[in-house]
Structure formats: C-alpha cells, structure tokens
Amino acid sequence: MTLGRLGDLGSEIPVLHHDGRVYDLRPLTADIDGAFLASGGVAAAVSARSAGKLTELADASSLRVGAPVAAPGKIVCIGLNYRDHAEETGATLPSEPVVFMKDPGTIVGPHDDVLIPRKSTKTDWEVELGVVIGRTARYLDSPEQADEVIAGYVLSHDVSEREFQLERGGQWDKGKSCETFNPLGPHLIAASDVADPQALGLRLWVNGELRQNGSTANMIFGVRYVIWYLSQFMVLRPGDLINTGTPAGVALGLEGTPYLRDGDVVELEIDGLGRARQRMVQA
Structure with a gap:
C-alpha cells in the first residue's frame, strides 16, 4: 500500500498509488494523519479501491508532491x-x-x-x-x-x-x-x-x-x-x-x-x- 499527498502546501489531497494510477482518498478522509491511521484508514483505502469506490485523480502528475503524512504530533x-x-x-x-x-x-x-x-x-x-x-x-x-x-x-x-x-x-x-x-x-x-x-x-x-x-x-x-x-x-x-x-x-x-x-x-x-x-x- 502506497499513500501520499499531492497539491499546494497547506491544501494537499490524500491519495493512494496503485499500479501506476493515483486515486483520490477524499471520499474517505480529509488527510493522511494520525486520526486516519488510527481508525484503520489504510485497510479502508485498500477495500475502497478494490470495490471501485475511488476515482482517479486526473491531474496528479502536475501537482506538487507533499509530505505523505500531515502534522505529526512529534x-x-x-x-x-x-x-x-x-x-x-x-x-x-x-x-x-x-x-x-x-x-x-x-x-x-x-x-x-x-x-x-x-x-x-x-x-x-x-x-x-x-x-x-x-x-x-x-x-x-x-x-x-x-x-x-x-x-x-x-x-x-x-x-x-x-x-x-x-x-x-x-x-x-x-x-x-x-x-x-x-x-x-x-x-x-x-x-x-x-x-x-x-x-x-x-x-x-x-x-x-x-x-x-x-x-x-x-x-x-x-x-x-x-x-x-x-x-x-x-x-x-x-x-x-x-x-x-x-x-x-x-x-x-x-x-x-x-x-x-x-x-x-x-x-x-x-x-x-x-x-x-x-x-x-x-x-
């Protein structure tokens, strides 16, 4: 499972990378952060992609690559x-x-x-x-x-x-x-x-x-x-x-x-x- 965040600093979009495609995770979470990880978000993202519930992020290649995890506590x-x-x-x-x-x-x-x-x-x-x-x-x-x-x-x-x-x-x-x-x-x-x-x-x-x-x-x-x-x-x-x-x-x-x-x-x-x-x- 490969996760990331794309977009301008402060407004990154959470994404999932799979087989050369980039899927938008916003239907599941606003960000890849502690709350997402603690709630079983990784498994939920896998299930959502397998079920066809995620759409591809069409302009992914043109977006800035952000840090893959948002705002760690420490x-x-x-x-x-x-x-x-x-x-x-x-x-x-x-x-x-x-x-x-x-x-x-x-x-x-x-x-x-x-x-x-x-x-x-x-x-x-x-x-x-x-x-x-x-x-x-x-x-x-x-x-x-x-x-x-x-x-x-x-x-x-x-x-x-x-x-x-x-x-x-x-x-x-x-x-x-x-x-x-x-x-x-x-x-x-x-x-x-x-x-x-x-x-x-x-x-x-x-x-x-x-x-x-x-x-x-x-x-x-x-x-x-x-x-x-x-x-x-x-x-x-x-x-x-x-x-x-x-x-x-x-x-x-x-x-x-x-x-x-x-x-x-x-x-x-x-x-x-x-x-x-x-x-x-x-x-």
Missing part, C-alpha cells in the same frame, strides 16, 4: 545509530539509543527547497529511514510488539546544522529544528509491504556526487528495538514520526568535505520507498 530522532556513522565522527558506540526531538514544523515535501539558516556555516545532510506510528504505544512488552504499532515507512531527510547542534550550548534540537529541516517522502509505504526494515539500502548524493551509501542492516539499534525503547519513556501516538539515524558519509565525518551552500542539490533514496530531490536556498 518527531523523535535517534542519533549515532549506525556503526559506521559513529566511527566516522569519532563517537563511542552508544549503549542505549541517543534520543532527541525535532520540531514537527520542519516537515516539507520531498522536492521542496531547504532553507540554509542565517549565519549557518555547517548545514549537513542525513538520509534516514522514517517510521510512522499507526497505533498508540506505551510501555510495549517487547521489541516484537512494535510490529503492531507501526503504520509504515518513509524516506526522511534529517537536515542538521552542526555548529548550532554541537557548538552552541550542546542542545541538539537547535541544530535540528530549523525551518524546512525535515523533507519527507514521497510515499508512505505500509509496514506490511516492507519485508524487512533491517535490509534496506540508503543513498544520498550532493550535486551528483554519492556521499552516503549504507544499509539499515548496519543500525546499532534496530527499528523494533527503537520503538519498544521509546515507548518506555514517552507515549507514541498515531502519526508520530521516528527518524532512525543515518549511515556514514555526512559532512561532519568527512574531513575537507564542504557543508551545504546556497544552490546545492541533494538527492536521496531508500530501497522501495522512493526518491527525493531538494535544492538548498539561503534563508
């Missing part, structure tokens, strides 16, 4: 969660997941511009596997129980300003929550359609040069463990986004590699989740 991120990334930055491998929050207002579409913050000198890239929660999770009994609360997976770009993050008081949120710093999508792929979230390739290019080429198999803490772990400290609610970390190849870990500047183009992809492209623009 974005929770896991830092230093790939062995090769921790090693390239000189960090000790964590014994427990490194957790920080990111402003949900940072989410934009997968092809929207990303704003380089004023006074930024170290805006960095990070391709990540995003996990979207579909059912409320609190105090899960085991990592295996995480399968019951995951709605799907999405390509996420956890853009980071390293000076703000590491040199301005030690608060990671400052370097993660700048405007437009979380392009998302293009698609939300149902969890049932991802055979193994720990066997996905992730890649990112800057101006056509491959910078990151990793696999979720290299995670220190796997997706299921992360969801279980987080549920011991906070309530995860439908629509919440979990960014699960990035592999090696970020500017922070590559000596002499320039950080992002006005006019740079970043392209990224994850196996089976689609591809995105963003242009960097000075704020």
Whole structure:
C-alpha cells in the first residue's frame, strides 16, 4: 500500500498509488494523519479501491508532491545509530539509543527547497529511514510488539546544522529544528509491504556526487528495538514520526568535505520507498 499527498502546501489531497494510477482518498478522509491511521484508514483505502469506490485523480502528475503524512504530533530522532556513522565522527558506540526531538514544523515535501539558516556555516545532510506510528504505544512488552504499532515507512531527510547542534550550548534540537529541516517522502509505504526494515539500502548524493551509501542492516539499534525503547519513556501516538539515524558519509565525518551552500542539490533514496530531490536556498 502506497499513500501520499499531492497539491499546494497547506491544501494537499490524500491519495493512494496503485499500479501506476493515483486515486483520490477524499471520499474517505480529509488527510493522511494520525486520526486516519488510527481508525484503520489504510485497510479502508485498500477495500475502497478494490470495490471501485475511488476515482482517479486526473491531474496528479502536475501537482506538487507533499509530505505523505500531515502534522505529526512529534518527531523523535535517534542519533549515532549506525556503526559506521559513529566511527566516522569519532563517537563511542552508544549503549542505549541517543534520543532527541525535532520540531514537527520542519516537515516539507520531498522536492521542496531547504532553507540554509542565517549565519549557518555547517548545514549537513542525513538520509534516514522514517517510521510512522499507526497505533498508540506505551510501555510495549517487547521489541516484537512494535510490529503492531507501526503504520509504515518513509524516506526522511534529517537536515542538521552542526555548529548550532554541537557548538552552541550542546542542545541538539537547535541544530535540528530549523525551518524546512525535515523533507519527507514521497510515499508512505505500509509496514506490511516492507519485508524487512533491517535490509534496506540508503543513498544520498550532493550535486551528483554519492556521499552516503549504507544499509539499515548496519543500525546499532534496530527499528523494533527503537520503538519498544521509546515507548518506555514517552507515549507514541498515531502519526508520530521516528527518524532512525543515518549511515556514514555526512559532512561532519568527512574531513575537507564542504557543508551545504546556497544552490546545492541533494538527492536521496531508500530501497522501495522512493526518491527525493531538494535544492538548498539561503534563508
């Protein structure tokens, strides 16, 4: 099941992609959000399409691609969660997941511009596997129980300003929550359609040069463990986004590699989740 949202920012249309066709989901829901996911919306969309109750969106190809999930209550991120990334930055491998929050207002579409913050000198890239929660999770009994609360997976770009993050008081949120710093999508792929979230390739290019080429198999803490772990400290609610970390190849870990500047183009992809492209623009 492939879900998405098309249209101008703030007025996106919820859609279902199937066999090269795009179906309008507005007869079922006003948006793809936590309420839709919690109410069994994914299964309802499948049933409606199979029953011929959905119509195609005729002008789909001409519409802007929005983030596939609307307004998550929170974005929770896991830092230093790939062995090769921790090693390239000189960090000790964590014994427990490194957790920080990111402003949900940072989410934009997968092809929207990303704003380089004023006074930024170290805006960095990070391709990540995003996990979207579909059912409320609190105090899960085991990592295996995480399968019951995951709605799907999405390509996420956890853009980071390293000076703000590491040199301005030690608060990671400052370097993660700048405007437009979380392009998302293009698609939300149902969890049932991802055979193994720990066997996905992730890649990112800057101006056509491959910078990151990793696999979720290299995670220190796997997706299921992360969801279980987080549920011991906070309530995860439908629509919440979990960014699960990035592999090696970020500017922070590559000596002499320039950080992002006005006019740079970043392209990224994850196996089976689609591809995105963003242009960097000075704020």
